[in-house]
Amino acid sequence: MTTAETTATRAVVVERRVPHSLDKVWRALTQGPLLESWLMANDFQPVVGHRFTFRMPPMEGWNGVTDCEVLSVEPQRELAYTWNASGEEAATGIRTVVTWTLEPEAGGVLVRMEQSGFRPQDKRNEMGAKYGWERNLGQLEAVVARMS
Amino acid sequence: MHLAPDDVFKALADPTRRALLERLLREGELNVRALTEQSGVSQPAVSKHLGVLRQAGLVLERPEGRVVHYRVEPKGLAPLMDWMRFYAVFWEERMDRLENLLKRMDQ
Numbered sequence: 001m002t003t004a005e006t007t008a009t010r011a012v013v014v015e016r017r018v019p020h021s022l023d024k025v026w027r028a029l030t031q032g033p034l035l036e037s038w039l040m041a042n043d044f045q046p047v048v049g050h051r052f053t054f055r056m057p058p059m060e061g062w063n064g065v066t067d068c069e070v071l072s073v074e075p076q077r078e079l080a081y082t083w084n085a086s087g088e089e090a091a092t093g094i095r096t097v098v099t100w101t102l103e104p105e106a107g108g109v110l111v112r113m114e115q116s117g118f119r120p121q122d123k124r125n126e127m128g129a130k131y132g133w134e135r136n137l138g139q140l141e142a143v144v145a146r147m148s
Numbered sequence: 149m150h151l152a153p154d155d156v157f158k159a160l161a162d163p164t165r166r167a168l169l170e171r172l173l174r175e176g177e178l179n180v181r182a183l184t185e186q187s188g189v190s191q192p193a194v195s196k197h198l199g200v201l202r203q204a205g206l207v208l209e210r211p212e213g214r215v216v217h218y219r220v221e222p223k224g225l226a227p228l229m230d231w232m233r234f235y236a237v238f239w240e241e242r243m244d245r246l247e248n249l250l251k252r253m254d255q
Contacts, residue, residue, distance in 0.1 A: 012232055014239040020250045028249055038245035094231050113243070115235055122231040 011116035019108040022076045029079055029100055040066075044081075046073045053086065063087055068098075077102055083115060094122050156224065159204035164189060165197045169206060169220065177210070177219040 018025060028034050030046040040054040050070045058064040065086035072080040079100040085093020096117040103110040160166050168183055180198065184191045198218055201207045205224035210217045223237055 010232060012236045012239060014236070014243055016243050016247065018247055018250055020253075024250060024253055028246060028253065034249065034253070038249045039242055111243070111246070113239055115239065118232045118235075 009116065010118045011114050012118070013112065013114045015110060015112045017105065017108055017110050022102055022104055022109055025102055025109050025111060026076045030073075044068070044070075046070065046075075046079070048073055052081075054083075063089055071097065094118065155204040156206060159200050159206060162197070162200075164193075165201055168194065168197055169201060172207060172218060172220045177217045179215050179217050181215075183218065 028038065030044070032042055032044050035042055035044055040056050042054050043052045044050070044054075045052065048070050052068050052070075054066040054068060056064045063086060067084045067086040067090065068081045070079075070081045072078060081098055083094070083096045083098045084090065085095070094117075096115050099114045099116070101112040101114070103112070160169065164187060168187065171183065171186070172178060180191060180195055183198070184194045187194055189197075198207060198209075202209060202218075205221055207218050207224075208221045210219070223241065225237075
C-alpha cells in the first residue's frame, strides 16, 4: 500500500482483553460453526487464498453478502481476509481488509480487529436520498459525530 | 443486531421527531417535560413522538417514579451512518458475542 492510499483510507479498530487461552480464541476465529455463532454464516477455511462469503439477511442499502479471500494465516497470532461488497454492489461498495491479531497477556489474550481501507466515498447516504431528506440526515450525522 | 432501516427512516421523516432526537444527542438524558419546553408542540404530542422513536429502536426510556427519562440508543442509529461508523458499531456488538461464546466454550 502506498503512502497516498494510507492517508486517503481509514480503519476501524476494536480491541478486547479476554481471560481465555490463545487456542480457544483462535478456534472461535477460525472454525466455521463457531465463527457463525458469533459473527455470521460463512464457508470460511483457514487456508491462504480460500475464497468465501459471510452472509446475513439483506437490509436496506445492503444485500447482506460479504465477499472474502483469506490473505494470511499465522496460527494463534494473526488472521487476515478481504472484506468486500458483493454482487451488484461489488463495483461501488466497500473494499476493505479485516485483520485479527492475538497477543498473549497475563491471564488471557488481547484480541485486536482492524478493518482497514475505508475510503471517503464509502457512504450509505443513498438511503437518505431515497427518503428525500439527505440534507437533514447530514445534520444528524454531524451531531452523532460530535457525540462519539 | 437491531437494524430496521425502514422503521428508522420513517421515524425520522418527521421534523419534530428529528429535532427531539437531535436534542437527546446533544444533551443526553431528558424527561418529557424538558423535551416539551423547546419543541413547540404539546406534551402528549411529544410523548407520542417519543413512542415512535422508541419503536424504531432510536431511544431508550428509563422510568423513575412517575417521570420517564429518555436517551438515545446508539445502536439504533447504525443504519443512518456511513459504512465506517456502521462497522464500528457492528464490530463492538460482535466482540460482545465473541466474549459470550468464549465463556460457553470448553477449554
